[in-house]
Amino acid sequence: MKCFQFYGGEKKEEPKTPKPDSVQPSFTDNERRQSGSEFNSQNTSDTSTESRTRTQFPNLSERPSNLKAFTFSEMKQATKNFSRTAKLGEGGFGCVFKGVIKSSEDPAKKIDVAIKQLGKRGLQGHKEWVTEVNVLGVVEHPNLVKLVGYCAEDDERGIQRLLIYEYMPNGSVEDHLSIKSVIPLTWAMRLRIALDAARGLTYLHEEMDFQIIFRDFKSSNILLDEEWNAKLSDFGLARLGPPEGLTHVSTAVVGTIGYAAPEYIQTGRLTSKSDVWSFGVFLYELITGRRPLDRNRPRSEQKLLEWVKPYLSDARKFQLILDPRLERKQILKSAHKLSLVANRCLSRLPKTRPKMSEVLEMINQVVEASIGLGNPEAPLKPKKTFEEVEAKGKRRIRDMKIGDGSWLGRVWASKIMKTC
Structure with missing residues (x-):
């Protein structure tokens, strides 16, 4: 089942006197074929909007976080250079690979992880990456998948954004x-x-x-x-x-x-x-x-x-x-x-x-x-x-x-x- 998005990104900061915004669908070709016109959005007047002081998730610098920052070289090594044999699947965000890294608690021990690599989707994909880091970096619960760390590097190879999760062997x-x-x-x-x-x-x-x-x-x-x-x-x-x-x-x-x-x-x-x-x-x-x-x-x-x-x-x-x-x-x-x-x-x-x-x-x-x-x-x-x-x-x-x-x-x- 495909994920739909009616337009990219979040709403920008709104003026003091809000005006009705038209929420228009922006499906991919494949999604348009699947959905038809069943999700036609209507005009909306945002009379009760989020506080300007709460438009972002709690920043990692403001709350304690156990996330580890990985290098892209470490990610290549963990996935055998993103080998096809390590690929677990592919979604709207990008490809997911199974990897092996050293345990932060016991460096002599290796643990399995799932590594999600951001695809070349531009700004919206980056926003989703940031949101994941900010949410899972400050919350912890037995029924939420644990985020182990992240990778963020910009160099001649381009923008590299990855997320490293605990491995869930029994799938979805x-x-x-x-x-x-x-x-x-x-x-x-x-x-x-x-x-x-x-x-x-x-x-x-x-x-x-x-x-x-x-x-x-x-x-x-x-x-x-x-x-x-x-x-x-x-x-x-x-x-x-x-x-x-x-x-x-x-x-x-x-x-x-x-x-x-x-x-x-x-x-x-x-x-x-x-x-x-x-x-x-x-x-x-x-x-x-x-x-x-x-x-x-x-x-x-x-x-x-x-x-x-x-x-x-x-x-x-x-x-x-x-x-x-x-x-x-x-x-x-x-x-x-x-x-x-x-x-x-x-x-x-x-x-x-x-x-x-x-x-x-x-x-x-x-x-x-x-x-x-x-x-x-x-x-x-x-x-x-x-x-x-x-x-x-x-x-x-x-x-x-x-x-x-x-x-x-x-x-x-x-x-x-x-x-x-």
């Missing part, structure tokens, strides 16, 4: 949800991944002295380490949340088709609830094993959220959308509950979506209520029960919609939730 969640995956993720693993991803987003949104909005949450940006712990990666599009007293940040509209929240696409107004919407889409990915947008499927099944809608109001029909590679009868009740969490995240009105800490509490309840799934990782002790959190949102269900269509008219009867 997207890889394992793919129909090409030899061994699909079990339901227990999917719940564990949902927990880990929710913990990572909760940390970014609520557990620091500044808020970070991921802005490109998706299954390909969730990586799995050697113990199958899920960690969020690729922070090149991340932004600081709005300062106290303001409701949103006005930005260029960027993200991935199928994941981006509708109000963000339409207005360019970004909040943490945009990430919550993306998380809801991801939960349906885990439930169905399908991508949010798949042009290879029949027309009526290409958009995941539209395809699942007719199956959600009837528990008997619901099993038809479960990933056929799973034991449907065994996971049905647990999947029911996880879909209710997804529905809360996919409320049409951003204000009615839960915070990520509330989402995390609900997912913990799903895990604890699931029989035979064991303990994927010590769940956080919830402050509220699943039923209490769900009841809080029942009065708002009538507002829940996906896109322009109606969402659930009501939540399933509580007896369905209590059967697990």
Whole structure:
């Protein structure tokens, strides 16, 4: 699934009297073919914008950082001169290689790393590189991929910008949800991944002295380490949340088709609830094993959220959308509950979506209520029960919609939730 960008770079400092800006799409040829006109942006008036003192992430010089500065020669040596055999993949940012470097803690020990090399994309690619360094240089959490260091050299060979991460040997969640995956993720693993991803987003949104909005949450940006712990990666599009007293940040509209929240696409107004919407889409990915947008499927099944809608109001029909590679009868009740969490995240009105800490509490309840799934990782002790959190949102269900269509008219009867 391609990453789209409606125009390059962030908005420039705005005048004292803001004027409406037109957010116009600027797809690559390939992206234009894939997306058509489904993401046409509308004019937006930025009446509540980010503070001029908070337009950048906390600078590395202002906060402690353990990042190591590598030379380009060290990167060539680590990757055997960027050998094709060391290449792990290629994305919008550039190529990613597997490398081997000396451990900073024990120079006699060598460790595997993933080295991402910035492609020749110009200014915007450099901005994403700087953002990654500034974000991962000052944050640390078990469910965020660790940035080991960076390389920044300018010489006769040109501009060299590289990022060095901890190596994640089990690839991305997207890889394992793919129909090409030899061994699909079990339901227990999917719940564990949902927990880990929710913990990572909760940390970014609520557990620091500044808020970070991921802005490109998706299954390909969730990586799995050697113990199958899920960690969020690729922070090149991340932004600081709005300062106290303001409701949103006005930005260029960027993200991935199928994941981006509708109000963000339409207005360019970004909040943490945009990430919550993306998380809801991801939960349906885990439930169905399908991508949010798949042009290879029949027309009526290409958009995941539209395809699942007719199956959600009837528990008997619901099993038809479960990933056929799973034991449907065994996971049905647990999947029911996880879909209710997804529905809360996919409320049409951003204000009615839960915070990520509330989402995390609900997912913990799903895990604890699931029989035979064991303990994927010590769940956080919830402050509220699943039923209490769900009841809080029942009065708002009538507002829940996906896109322009109606969402659930009501939540399933509580007896369905209590059967697990």
